[in-house]
Each structure stands twice: as C-alpha cells, then as structure tokens.
Amino acid sequence: MMFGQLTNLRSLRGIILCLNAHSNLLYHLGFKINNFTLSTLARANENRDYNIYQDLARLLIVEAQKLYNNDNDFRIELDGAVYALDST
Numbered sequence: 001m002m003f004g005q006l007t008n009l010r011s012l013r014g015i016i017l018c019l020n021a022h023s024n025l026l027y028h029l030g031f032k033i034n035n036f037t038l039s040t041l042a043r044a045n046e047n048r049d050y051n052i053y054q055d056l057a058r059l060l061i062v063e064a065q066k067l068y069n070n071d072n073d074f075r076i077e078l079d080g081a082v083y084a085l086d087s088t
Contacts, residue, residue: 001045002056003029012041057083 004015016036019026023034061083 001048001053012038012045016041 001015003009003019004012007015007018009015009018016038019031019036026034064083
C-alpha cells in the first residue's frame with residue numbers, strides 16, 4: 001500500500017498493474033514473488049492494521065519538526081499544532 005501512496009496510484013488494480021509491469025525488478029523492493037494478483041493484495045490490505053500508517057505519520061511529523069525547527073520563514077502563531085500530509 002505504501003508503494004501505491006508513493007506512486008500516486010488510486011486503486012488496488014492500478015498498483016497490481018504497475019508492480020506486474022516491473023516484475024523483473026520486484027526483488028529490489030523486497031518482494032519474493034514475480035506476479036501479484038488482485039485477491040492477494042486485497043487480502044493483505046484487509047488484514048493490515050491501520051496503526052502502521054499512524055506510526056509512519058508520527059515518524060514523519062517528528063522528522064519534519066527537526067527539519068523546520070529553526071526555520072523562521074514559516075513561523076505562524078497557532079494555539080495548537082497543525083500537520084498536513086500530502087502523498088504527491
């Protein structure tokens with residue numbers, strides 16, 4: 001699913017088509033198979049705990065805070081913290 005987010009693919013079918021188009025390179029991404037099926041990805045997505053995405057978002061927020069901690073060009077006075085995550 002991260003591959004779909006990073007490549008801006010909007011459907012499971014699109015992810016499958018893209019991965020299978022580059023099946024000879026899948027081992028570089030850590031996959032041990034050469035051909036994906038829609039049912040396999042759908043089942044994996046169904047069983048995936050959403051907390052993995054929540055944890056990734058928290059990690060990215062911490063990294064962004066480190067990068068922009070001393071950047072005064074974007075300093076805005078707000079009562080609380082605001083974060084926007086964009087996949088593009």
